[in-house]
Amino acid sequence: MTPRFAIVFFDVDSTLVTIEGIDVLAKGNPEIVRLTEAAMNGEISVDEVYGKRLAIIQPSREEVDALGRRYVESLVAGAEETIATLHRAGVSVHLVTAGLAQAIAPLATHLGIEARRVHAVPVRFAPDGSYRDFERSPLTRSGGKELVVRDIRARTHGKAAFVGDGVTDLETKPAVDLFIGFGGVHTRPRVRDNAAVFVQDSNLTAVLPHLMSDQP
Ligand SMILES: [Mg+2]
Secondary structure, eight states: OEESOSEEEEOOBTTTBSSOHHHHHTTTOHHHHHHHHHHHTTSSOHHHHHHHHHHHHOOOHHHHHHHHHHHHHTBOTTHHHHHHHHHHTTOEEEEEEEEEHHHHHHHHHHTTOOGGGEEEEOEEEOTTSOEEEEOOOGGGSTTHHHHHHHHHHHHSOSOEEEEESSHHHHTTGGGSSEEEEEOSSOOOHHHHHHOSEEEOOSSGGGGHHHHEESOO
């Protein structure tokens, strides 16, 4: 199989893993779960909820490290095979996520994705490990993923695809050659209705026929 794209971008939460990291950190706080769901469905903007959720949760270094372990244990079926297949074909795989960088890092390592291809939001802790702040990044704002994708594409040659479940992922559609909505964990109606391709399969390998060609 030969790749149709030189670069494939993946969202993380509810795309490569079955969980939403922020909800895990919130330990089921219903207010946080409601804000996340509303943001992913495009009912409220990410700008509005990002800092608000972290300010309520105040995740410690220990909790963020625990989330990193949880991410590795929560891979969507077929996620490892999907990434490995793309890597073997020479595709440059990037993670583009508003997730916390320190929690995403172990997952990226597990999947063989280099740190320079991981685009996430670093969080700062006080010396005692308590939460201090997050680094301001385009990824914490709506339209941020599109900016990050455009920036990478300006430096990298070749066609690109994006795979994601949420409305913030869908925003990258004008910046890539193919946007694939993934509904294996959650089906967001706005994504399903506007994605060029929507994959409704609990196994992520179902995206591969769209990313690879049978032609040698
Ligand atoms: Mg997601």
